Amino acid sequence: MVQSPKIVIVGGGPVGALAGLYAAKRGFRVEVYDLRDDIQKPSLRVDASKSLNLTLSERGLQAIAGAERPGLLEDVIKDAVPIHSRMVHGINGDKLTQKSMKYDVHGRVCYVVQREVIGRTLMVALGKQSNVRLCFRHKLQSCDFKKKVATFEILSSAQTDSETKRPTLLTTVGWISLADVRTASKCAVVDFDFLIGADGVHSNTRGQLLRQSRVDFSQRWLEDMWCEFDMAAKSDGAHAIAADHLHLWPQKDCIFLAQPNNNGTFACALFAPESIFHHLEKDPDSIIPFFRANFPGVTPDLIPTEDIVRHFSTNPHFPLLTTKCNKYHHGDSFLLVGDACHALVPFYGVGMNVGFEDVQTFFQDFLDKGRKFNGTLSPRSEKHGELEIGASICTAALLDAYTAHRRPDIHAITDLALEHYDALKVGVNAWSYLLRRWTEDTLEFYAPKMGWTTTYSRVTYGKERFSEVVKKEKRQGQVLAFAGGLLCVGLLIALLYLIGLSRRA
Structure with missing residues (x-):
């Protein structure tokens, strides 16, 4: 019995999970390898270093709907918070001010979602597919795009099997056996027909592409950094400020923002130049005066002063960066999607949506159309419901066309997101x-x-x-x-x- 082609996806975040759903829908065997523990577990926080909420807008909504999984879109947005405006906070004399600015004259909304919730929802949906296997705690070590072989280091888990006292090395979902995975010295060597790199801004798959292909890659570090803060709900569980807004406290060189969660809390963040962060780190007594001078009404009205100091002192301070590539593929066997090929600053709120759009554009606009008469993989037979197998999943020419089509759009939104940072700090006033x-x-x-x-x-x-x-x-x-x-x-x-x-x- 001839097996259908296998797509290996490196990275099990929201974009990688959506890519898996698109691939599984088309009858491919799908294997997803992720560095983290099993993110299907409700108790697991997906990534503590990336806890700023995400915004799901029209591009992302259409891409999720395009996966054609009944009820998936409803599951994604059921715990999301719809927002239709931004609220700009300030002060006039001794009086606090706030100004509501609608995003859209037609009243359309976008949705604020928690990163771990949307990631888990998509991964659970993916794990239910019979032709999918999920492999956690696997770190990509090397990849040969010509031989179509990838090597993963299998990481130990903090939780051990109570009977064997040995680490649980692999989590699998689905019917596919391990016959094509050869393990030795806590490594797995995996064959593939096509590999998708969806492993984020610090991508190992992109590193492999840079080693094996002629790619122009740029990474720009901004002088600004960010730190997360939490705003608690009121005693009755309600939001302390309007839940249908993104809240901004803009200043010329810094900004504080608050995004609503569905439990009455807000996920907040300070964005400011590195020099300000260093000053506040060296002089903790200046943290509260800084907040009161620049973000009136935040503390102690919304966040207690002791929480402001604690969050700033204990939460990580992350730099902001953007990345660009001029090529997203290698030959006929590899493709980058999501932050792995384009890291955006978060001020347009479209980073995840752009990654979702990568997936939809590739599968629907290029792979589906290219499969029709290219002599490799024909469309699903309506009569038999099976895939006719050929030499490869797609051609190098098709991937060339995808990169040429997608590159100007990715570069454009990367620059727009940077420009919007200045608009939020200064333009809104x-x-x-x-x-x-x-x-x-x-x-x-x-x-x-x-x-x-x-x-x-x-x-x-x-x-x-x-x-x-x-x-x-x-x-x-x-x-x-x-x-x-x-x-x-x-x-x-x-x-x-x-x-x-x-x-x-």
């Missing part, structure tokens, strides 16, 4: 930003046929290619600048005319 936003919202609402909308709406609620979004943003900016110039010239001419009339009088 700048008259020029607010005027342009009002103009674009007004035209979208009252003259929709003109095709005008804000860049945020195009990114968050649309499905346009990011490279096209950038082009439209620039075009709209040029038109507004030209119109503003004409208006200024007209006002100047009118003013001069009125001055002339007054002098004649």
Whole structure:
């Protein structure tokens, strides 16, 4: 009996799990290898170093729906918090102020989800597939894309089997046997037909790609860092501030934000230059004065002062970075998706959605169409419901086409996310930003046929290619600048005319 081709996925986060669902739906054998413990366990926090909440918007919602798993989308968003606006906090004299700014003139929402919840939900759904095997505590050591062989180090677990007193080395789900996995010295050598790298910003699979292929790779470290804080619920379990908003306390060089959880708490974060972090680390007594001066109303009103100091002193301080690649594949056997090939700063809230869109774009727009008549793997037979097996899953030409298609969009959203950081710190209180936003919202609402909308709406609620979004943003900016110039010239001419009339009088 001929087995169907095998796709190995390195990385069991949300993007890797979604890639597994897409691959399993198409009849491939799927094996997922993840560095962490079994994230299906409800008691396990997926990644304590990445606990900032994620935002699920239209691109991500459509990608999850595209996995065609009944009830999956509902499971993902059932514990999510819908938000439709940002709330900008400040102070006017001695009075605290807050200003609600809708994301979208049509009232559309996006969803705040906890990283561990969405990751676990997708992984549980994946583990239920009969053609899927999940392997945890496996760290990629090396990969040969030509021979299509990967070697994993099998890590020990903190929990041991009570009977054998030996570490549990492997968690498996599904019917596939271990016949094609050869183990020795706590290593596993795994054959594959196609490998997908979805192992995050510090990707081992990307490292293998850089060694075996000519790839331009750039990594930019920002001077800013971030630290997590927690805002407790009120005594009755309700949220301390509006739960349908993303809350911002912006300053010129730093920002504090709060994202709602469904249990009444908020996940909060401070983003500031490294110099500010170093100053506060050296002088802990300055932490509370810093917060009161820059983020009025946060402490002690929302977070007790002792919690502010404790969170800053004990929670990790992480740097911000972005990454770019000019190539996401190798030959006909390997593809990068998600943060492994594009790390974005979190200020647009689209990082996970872009990774989900990678998966949907590859499988639906390239692999499904490329399988049809390329002589490798034909579509599923409607009569027999089986895959006809050929030499490989896809061709190098197809992956070349995918990279060429996806690269300009990835680079565009990476730059947009960086620009949006400045907009959140300064723009939300700048008259020029607010005027342009009002103009674009007004035209979208009252003259929709003109095709005008804000860049945020195009990114968050649309499905346009990011490279096209950038082009439209620039075009709209040029038109507004030209119109503003004409208006200024007209006002100047009118003013001069009125001055002339007054002098004649």
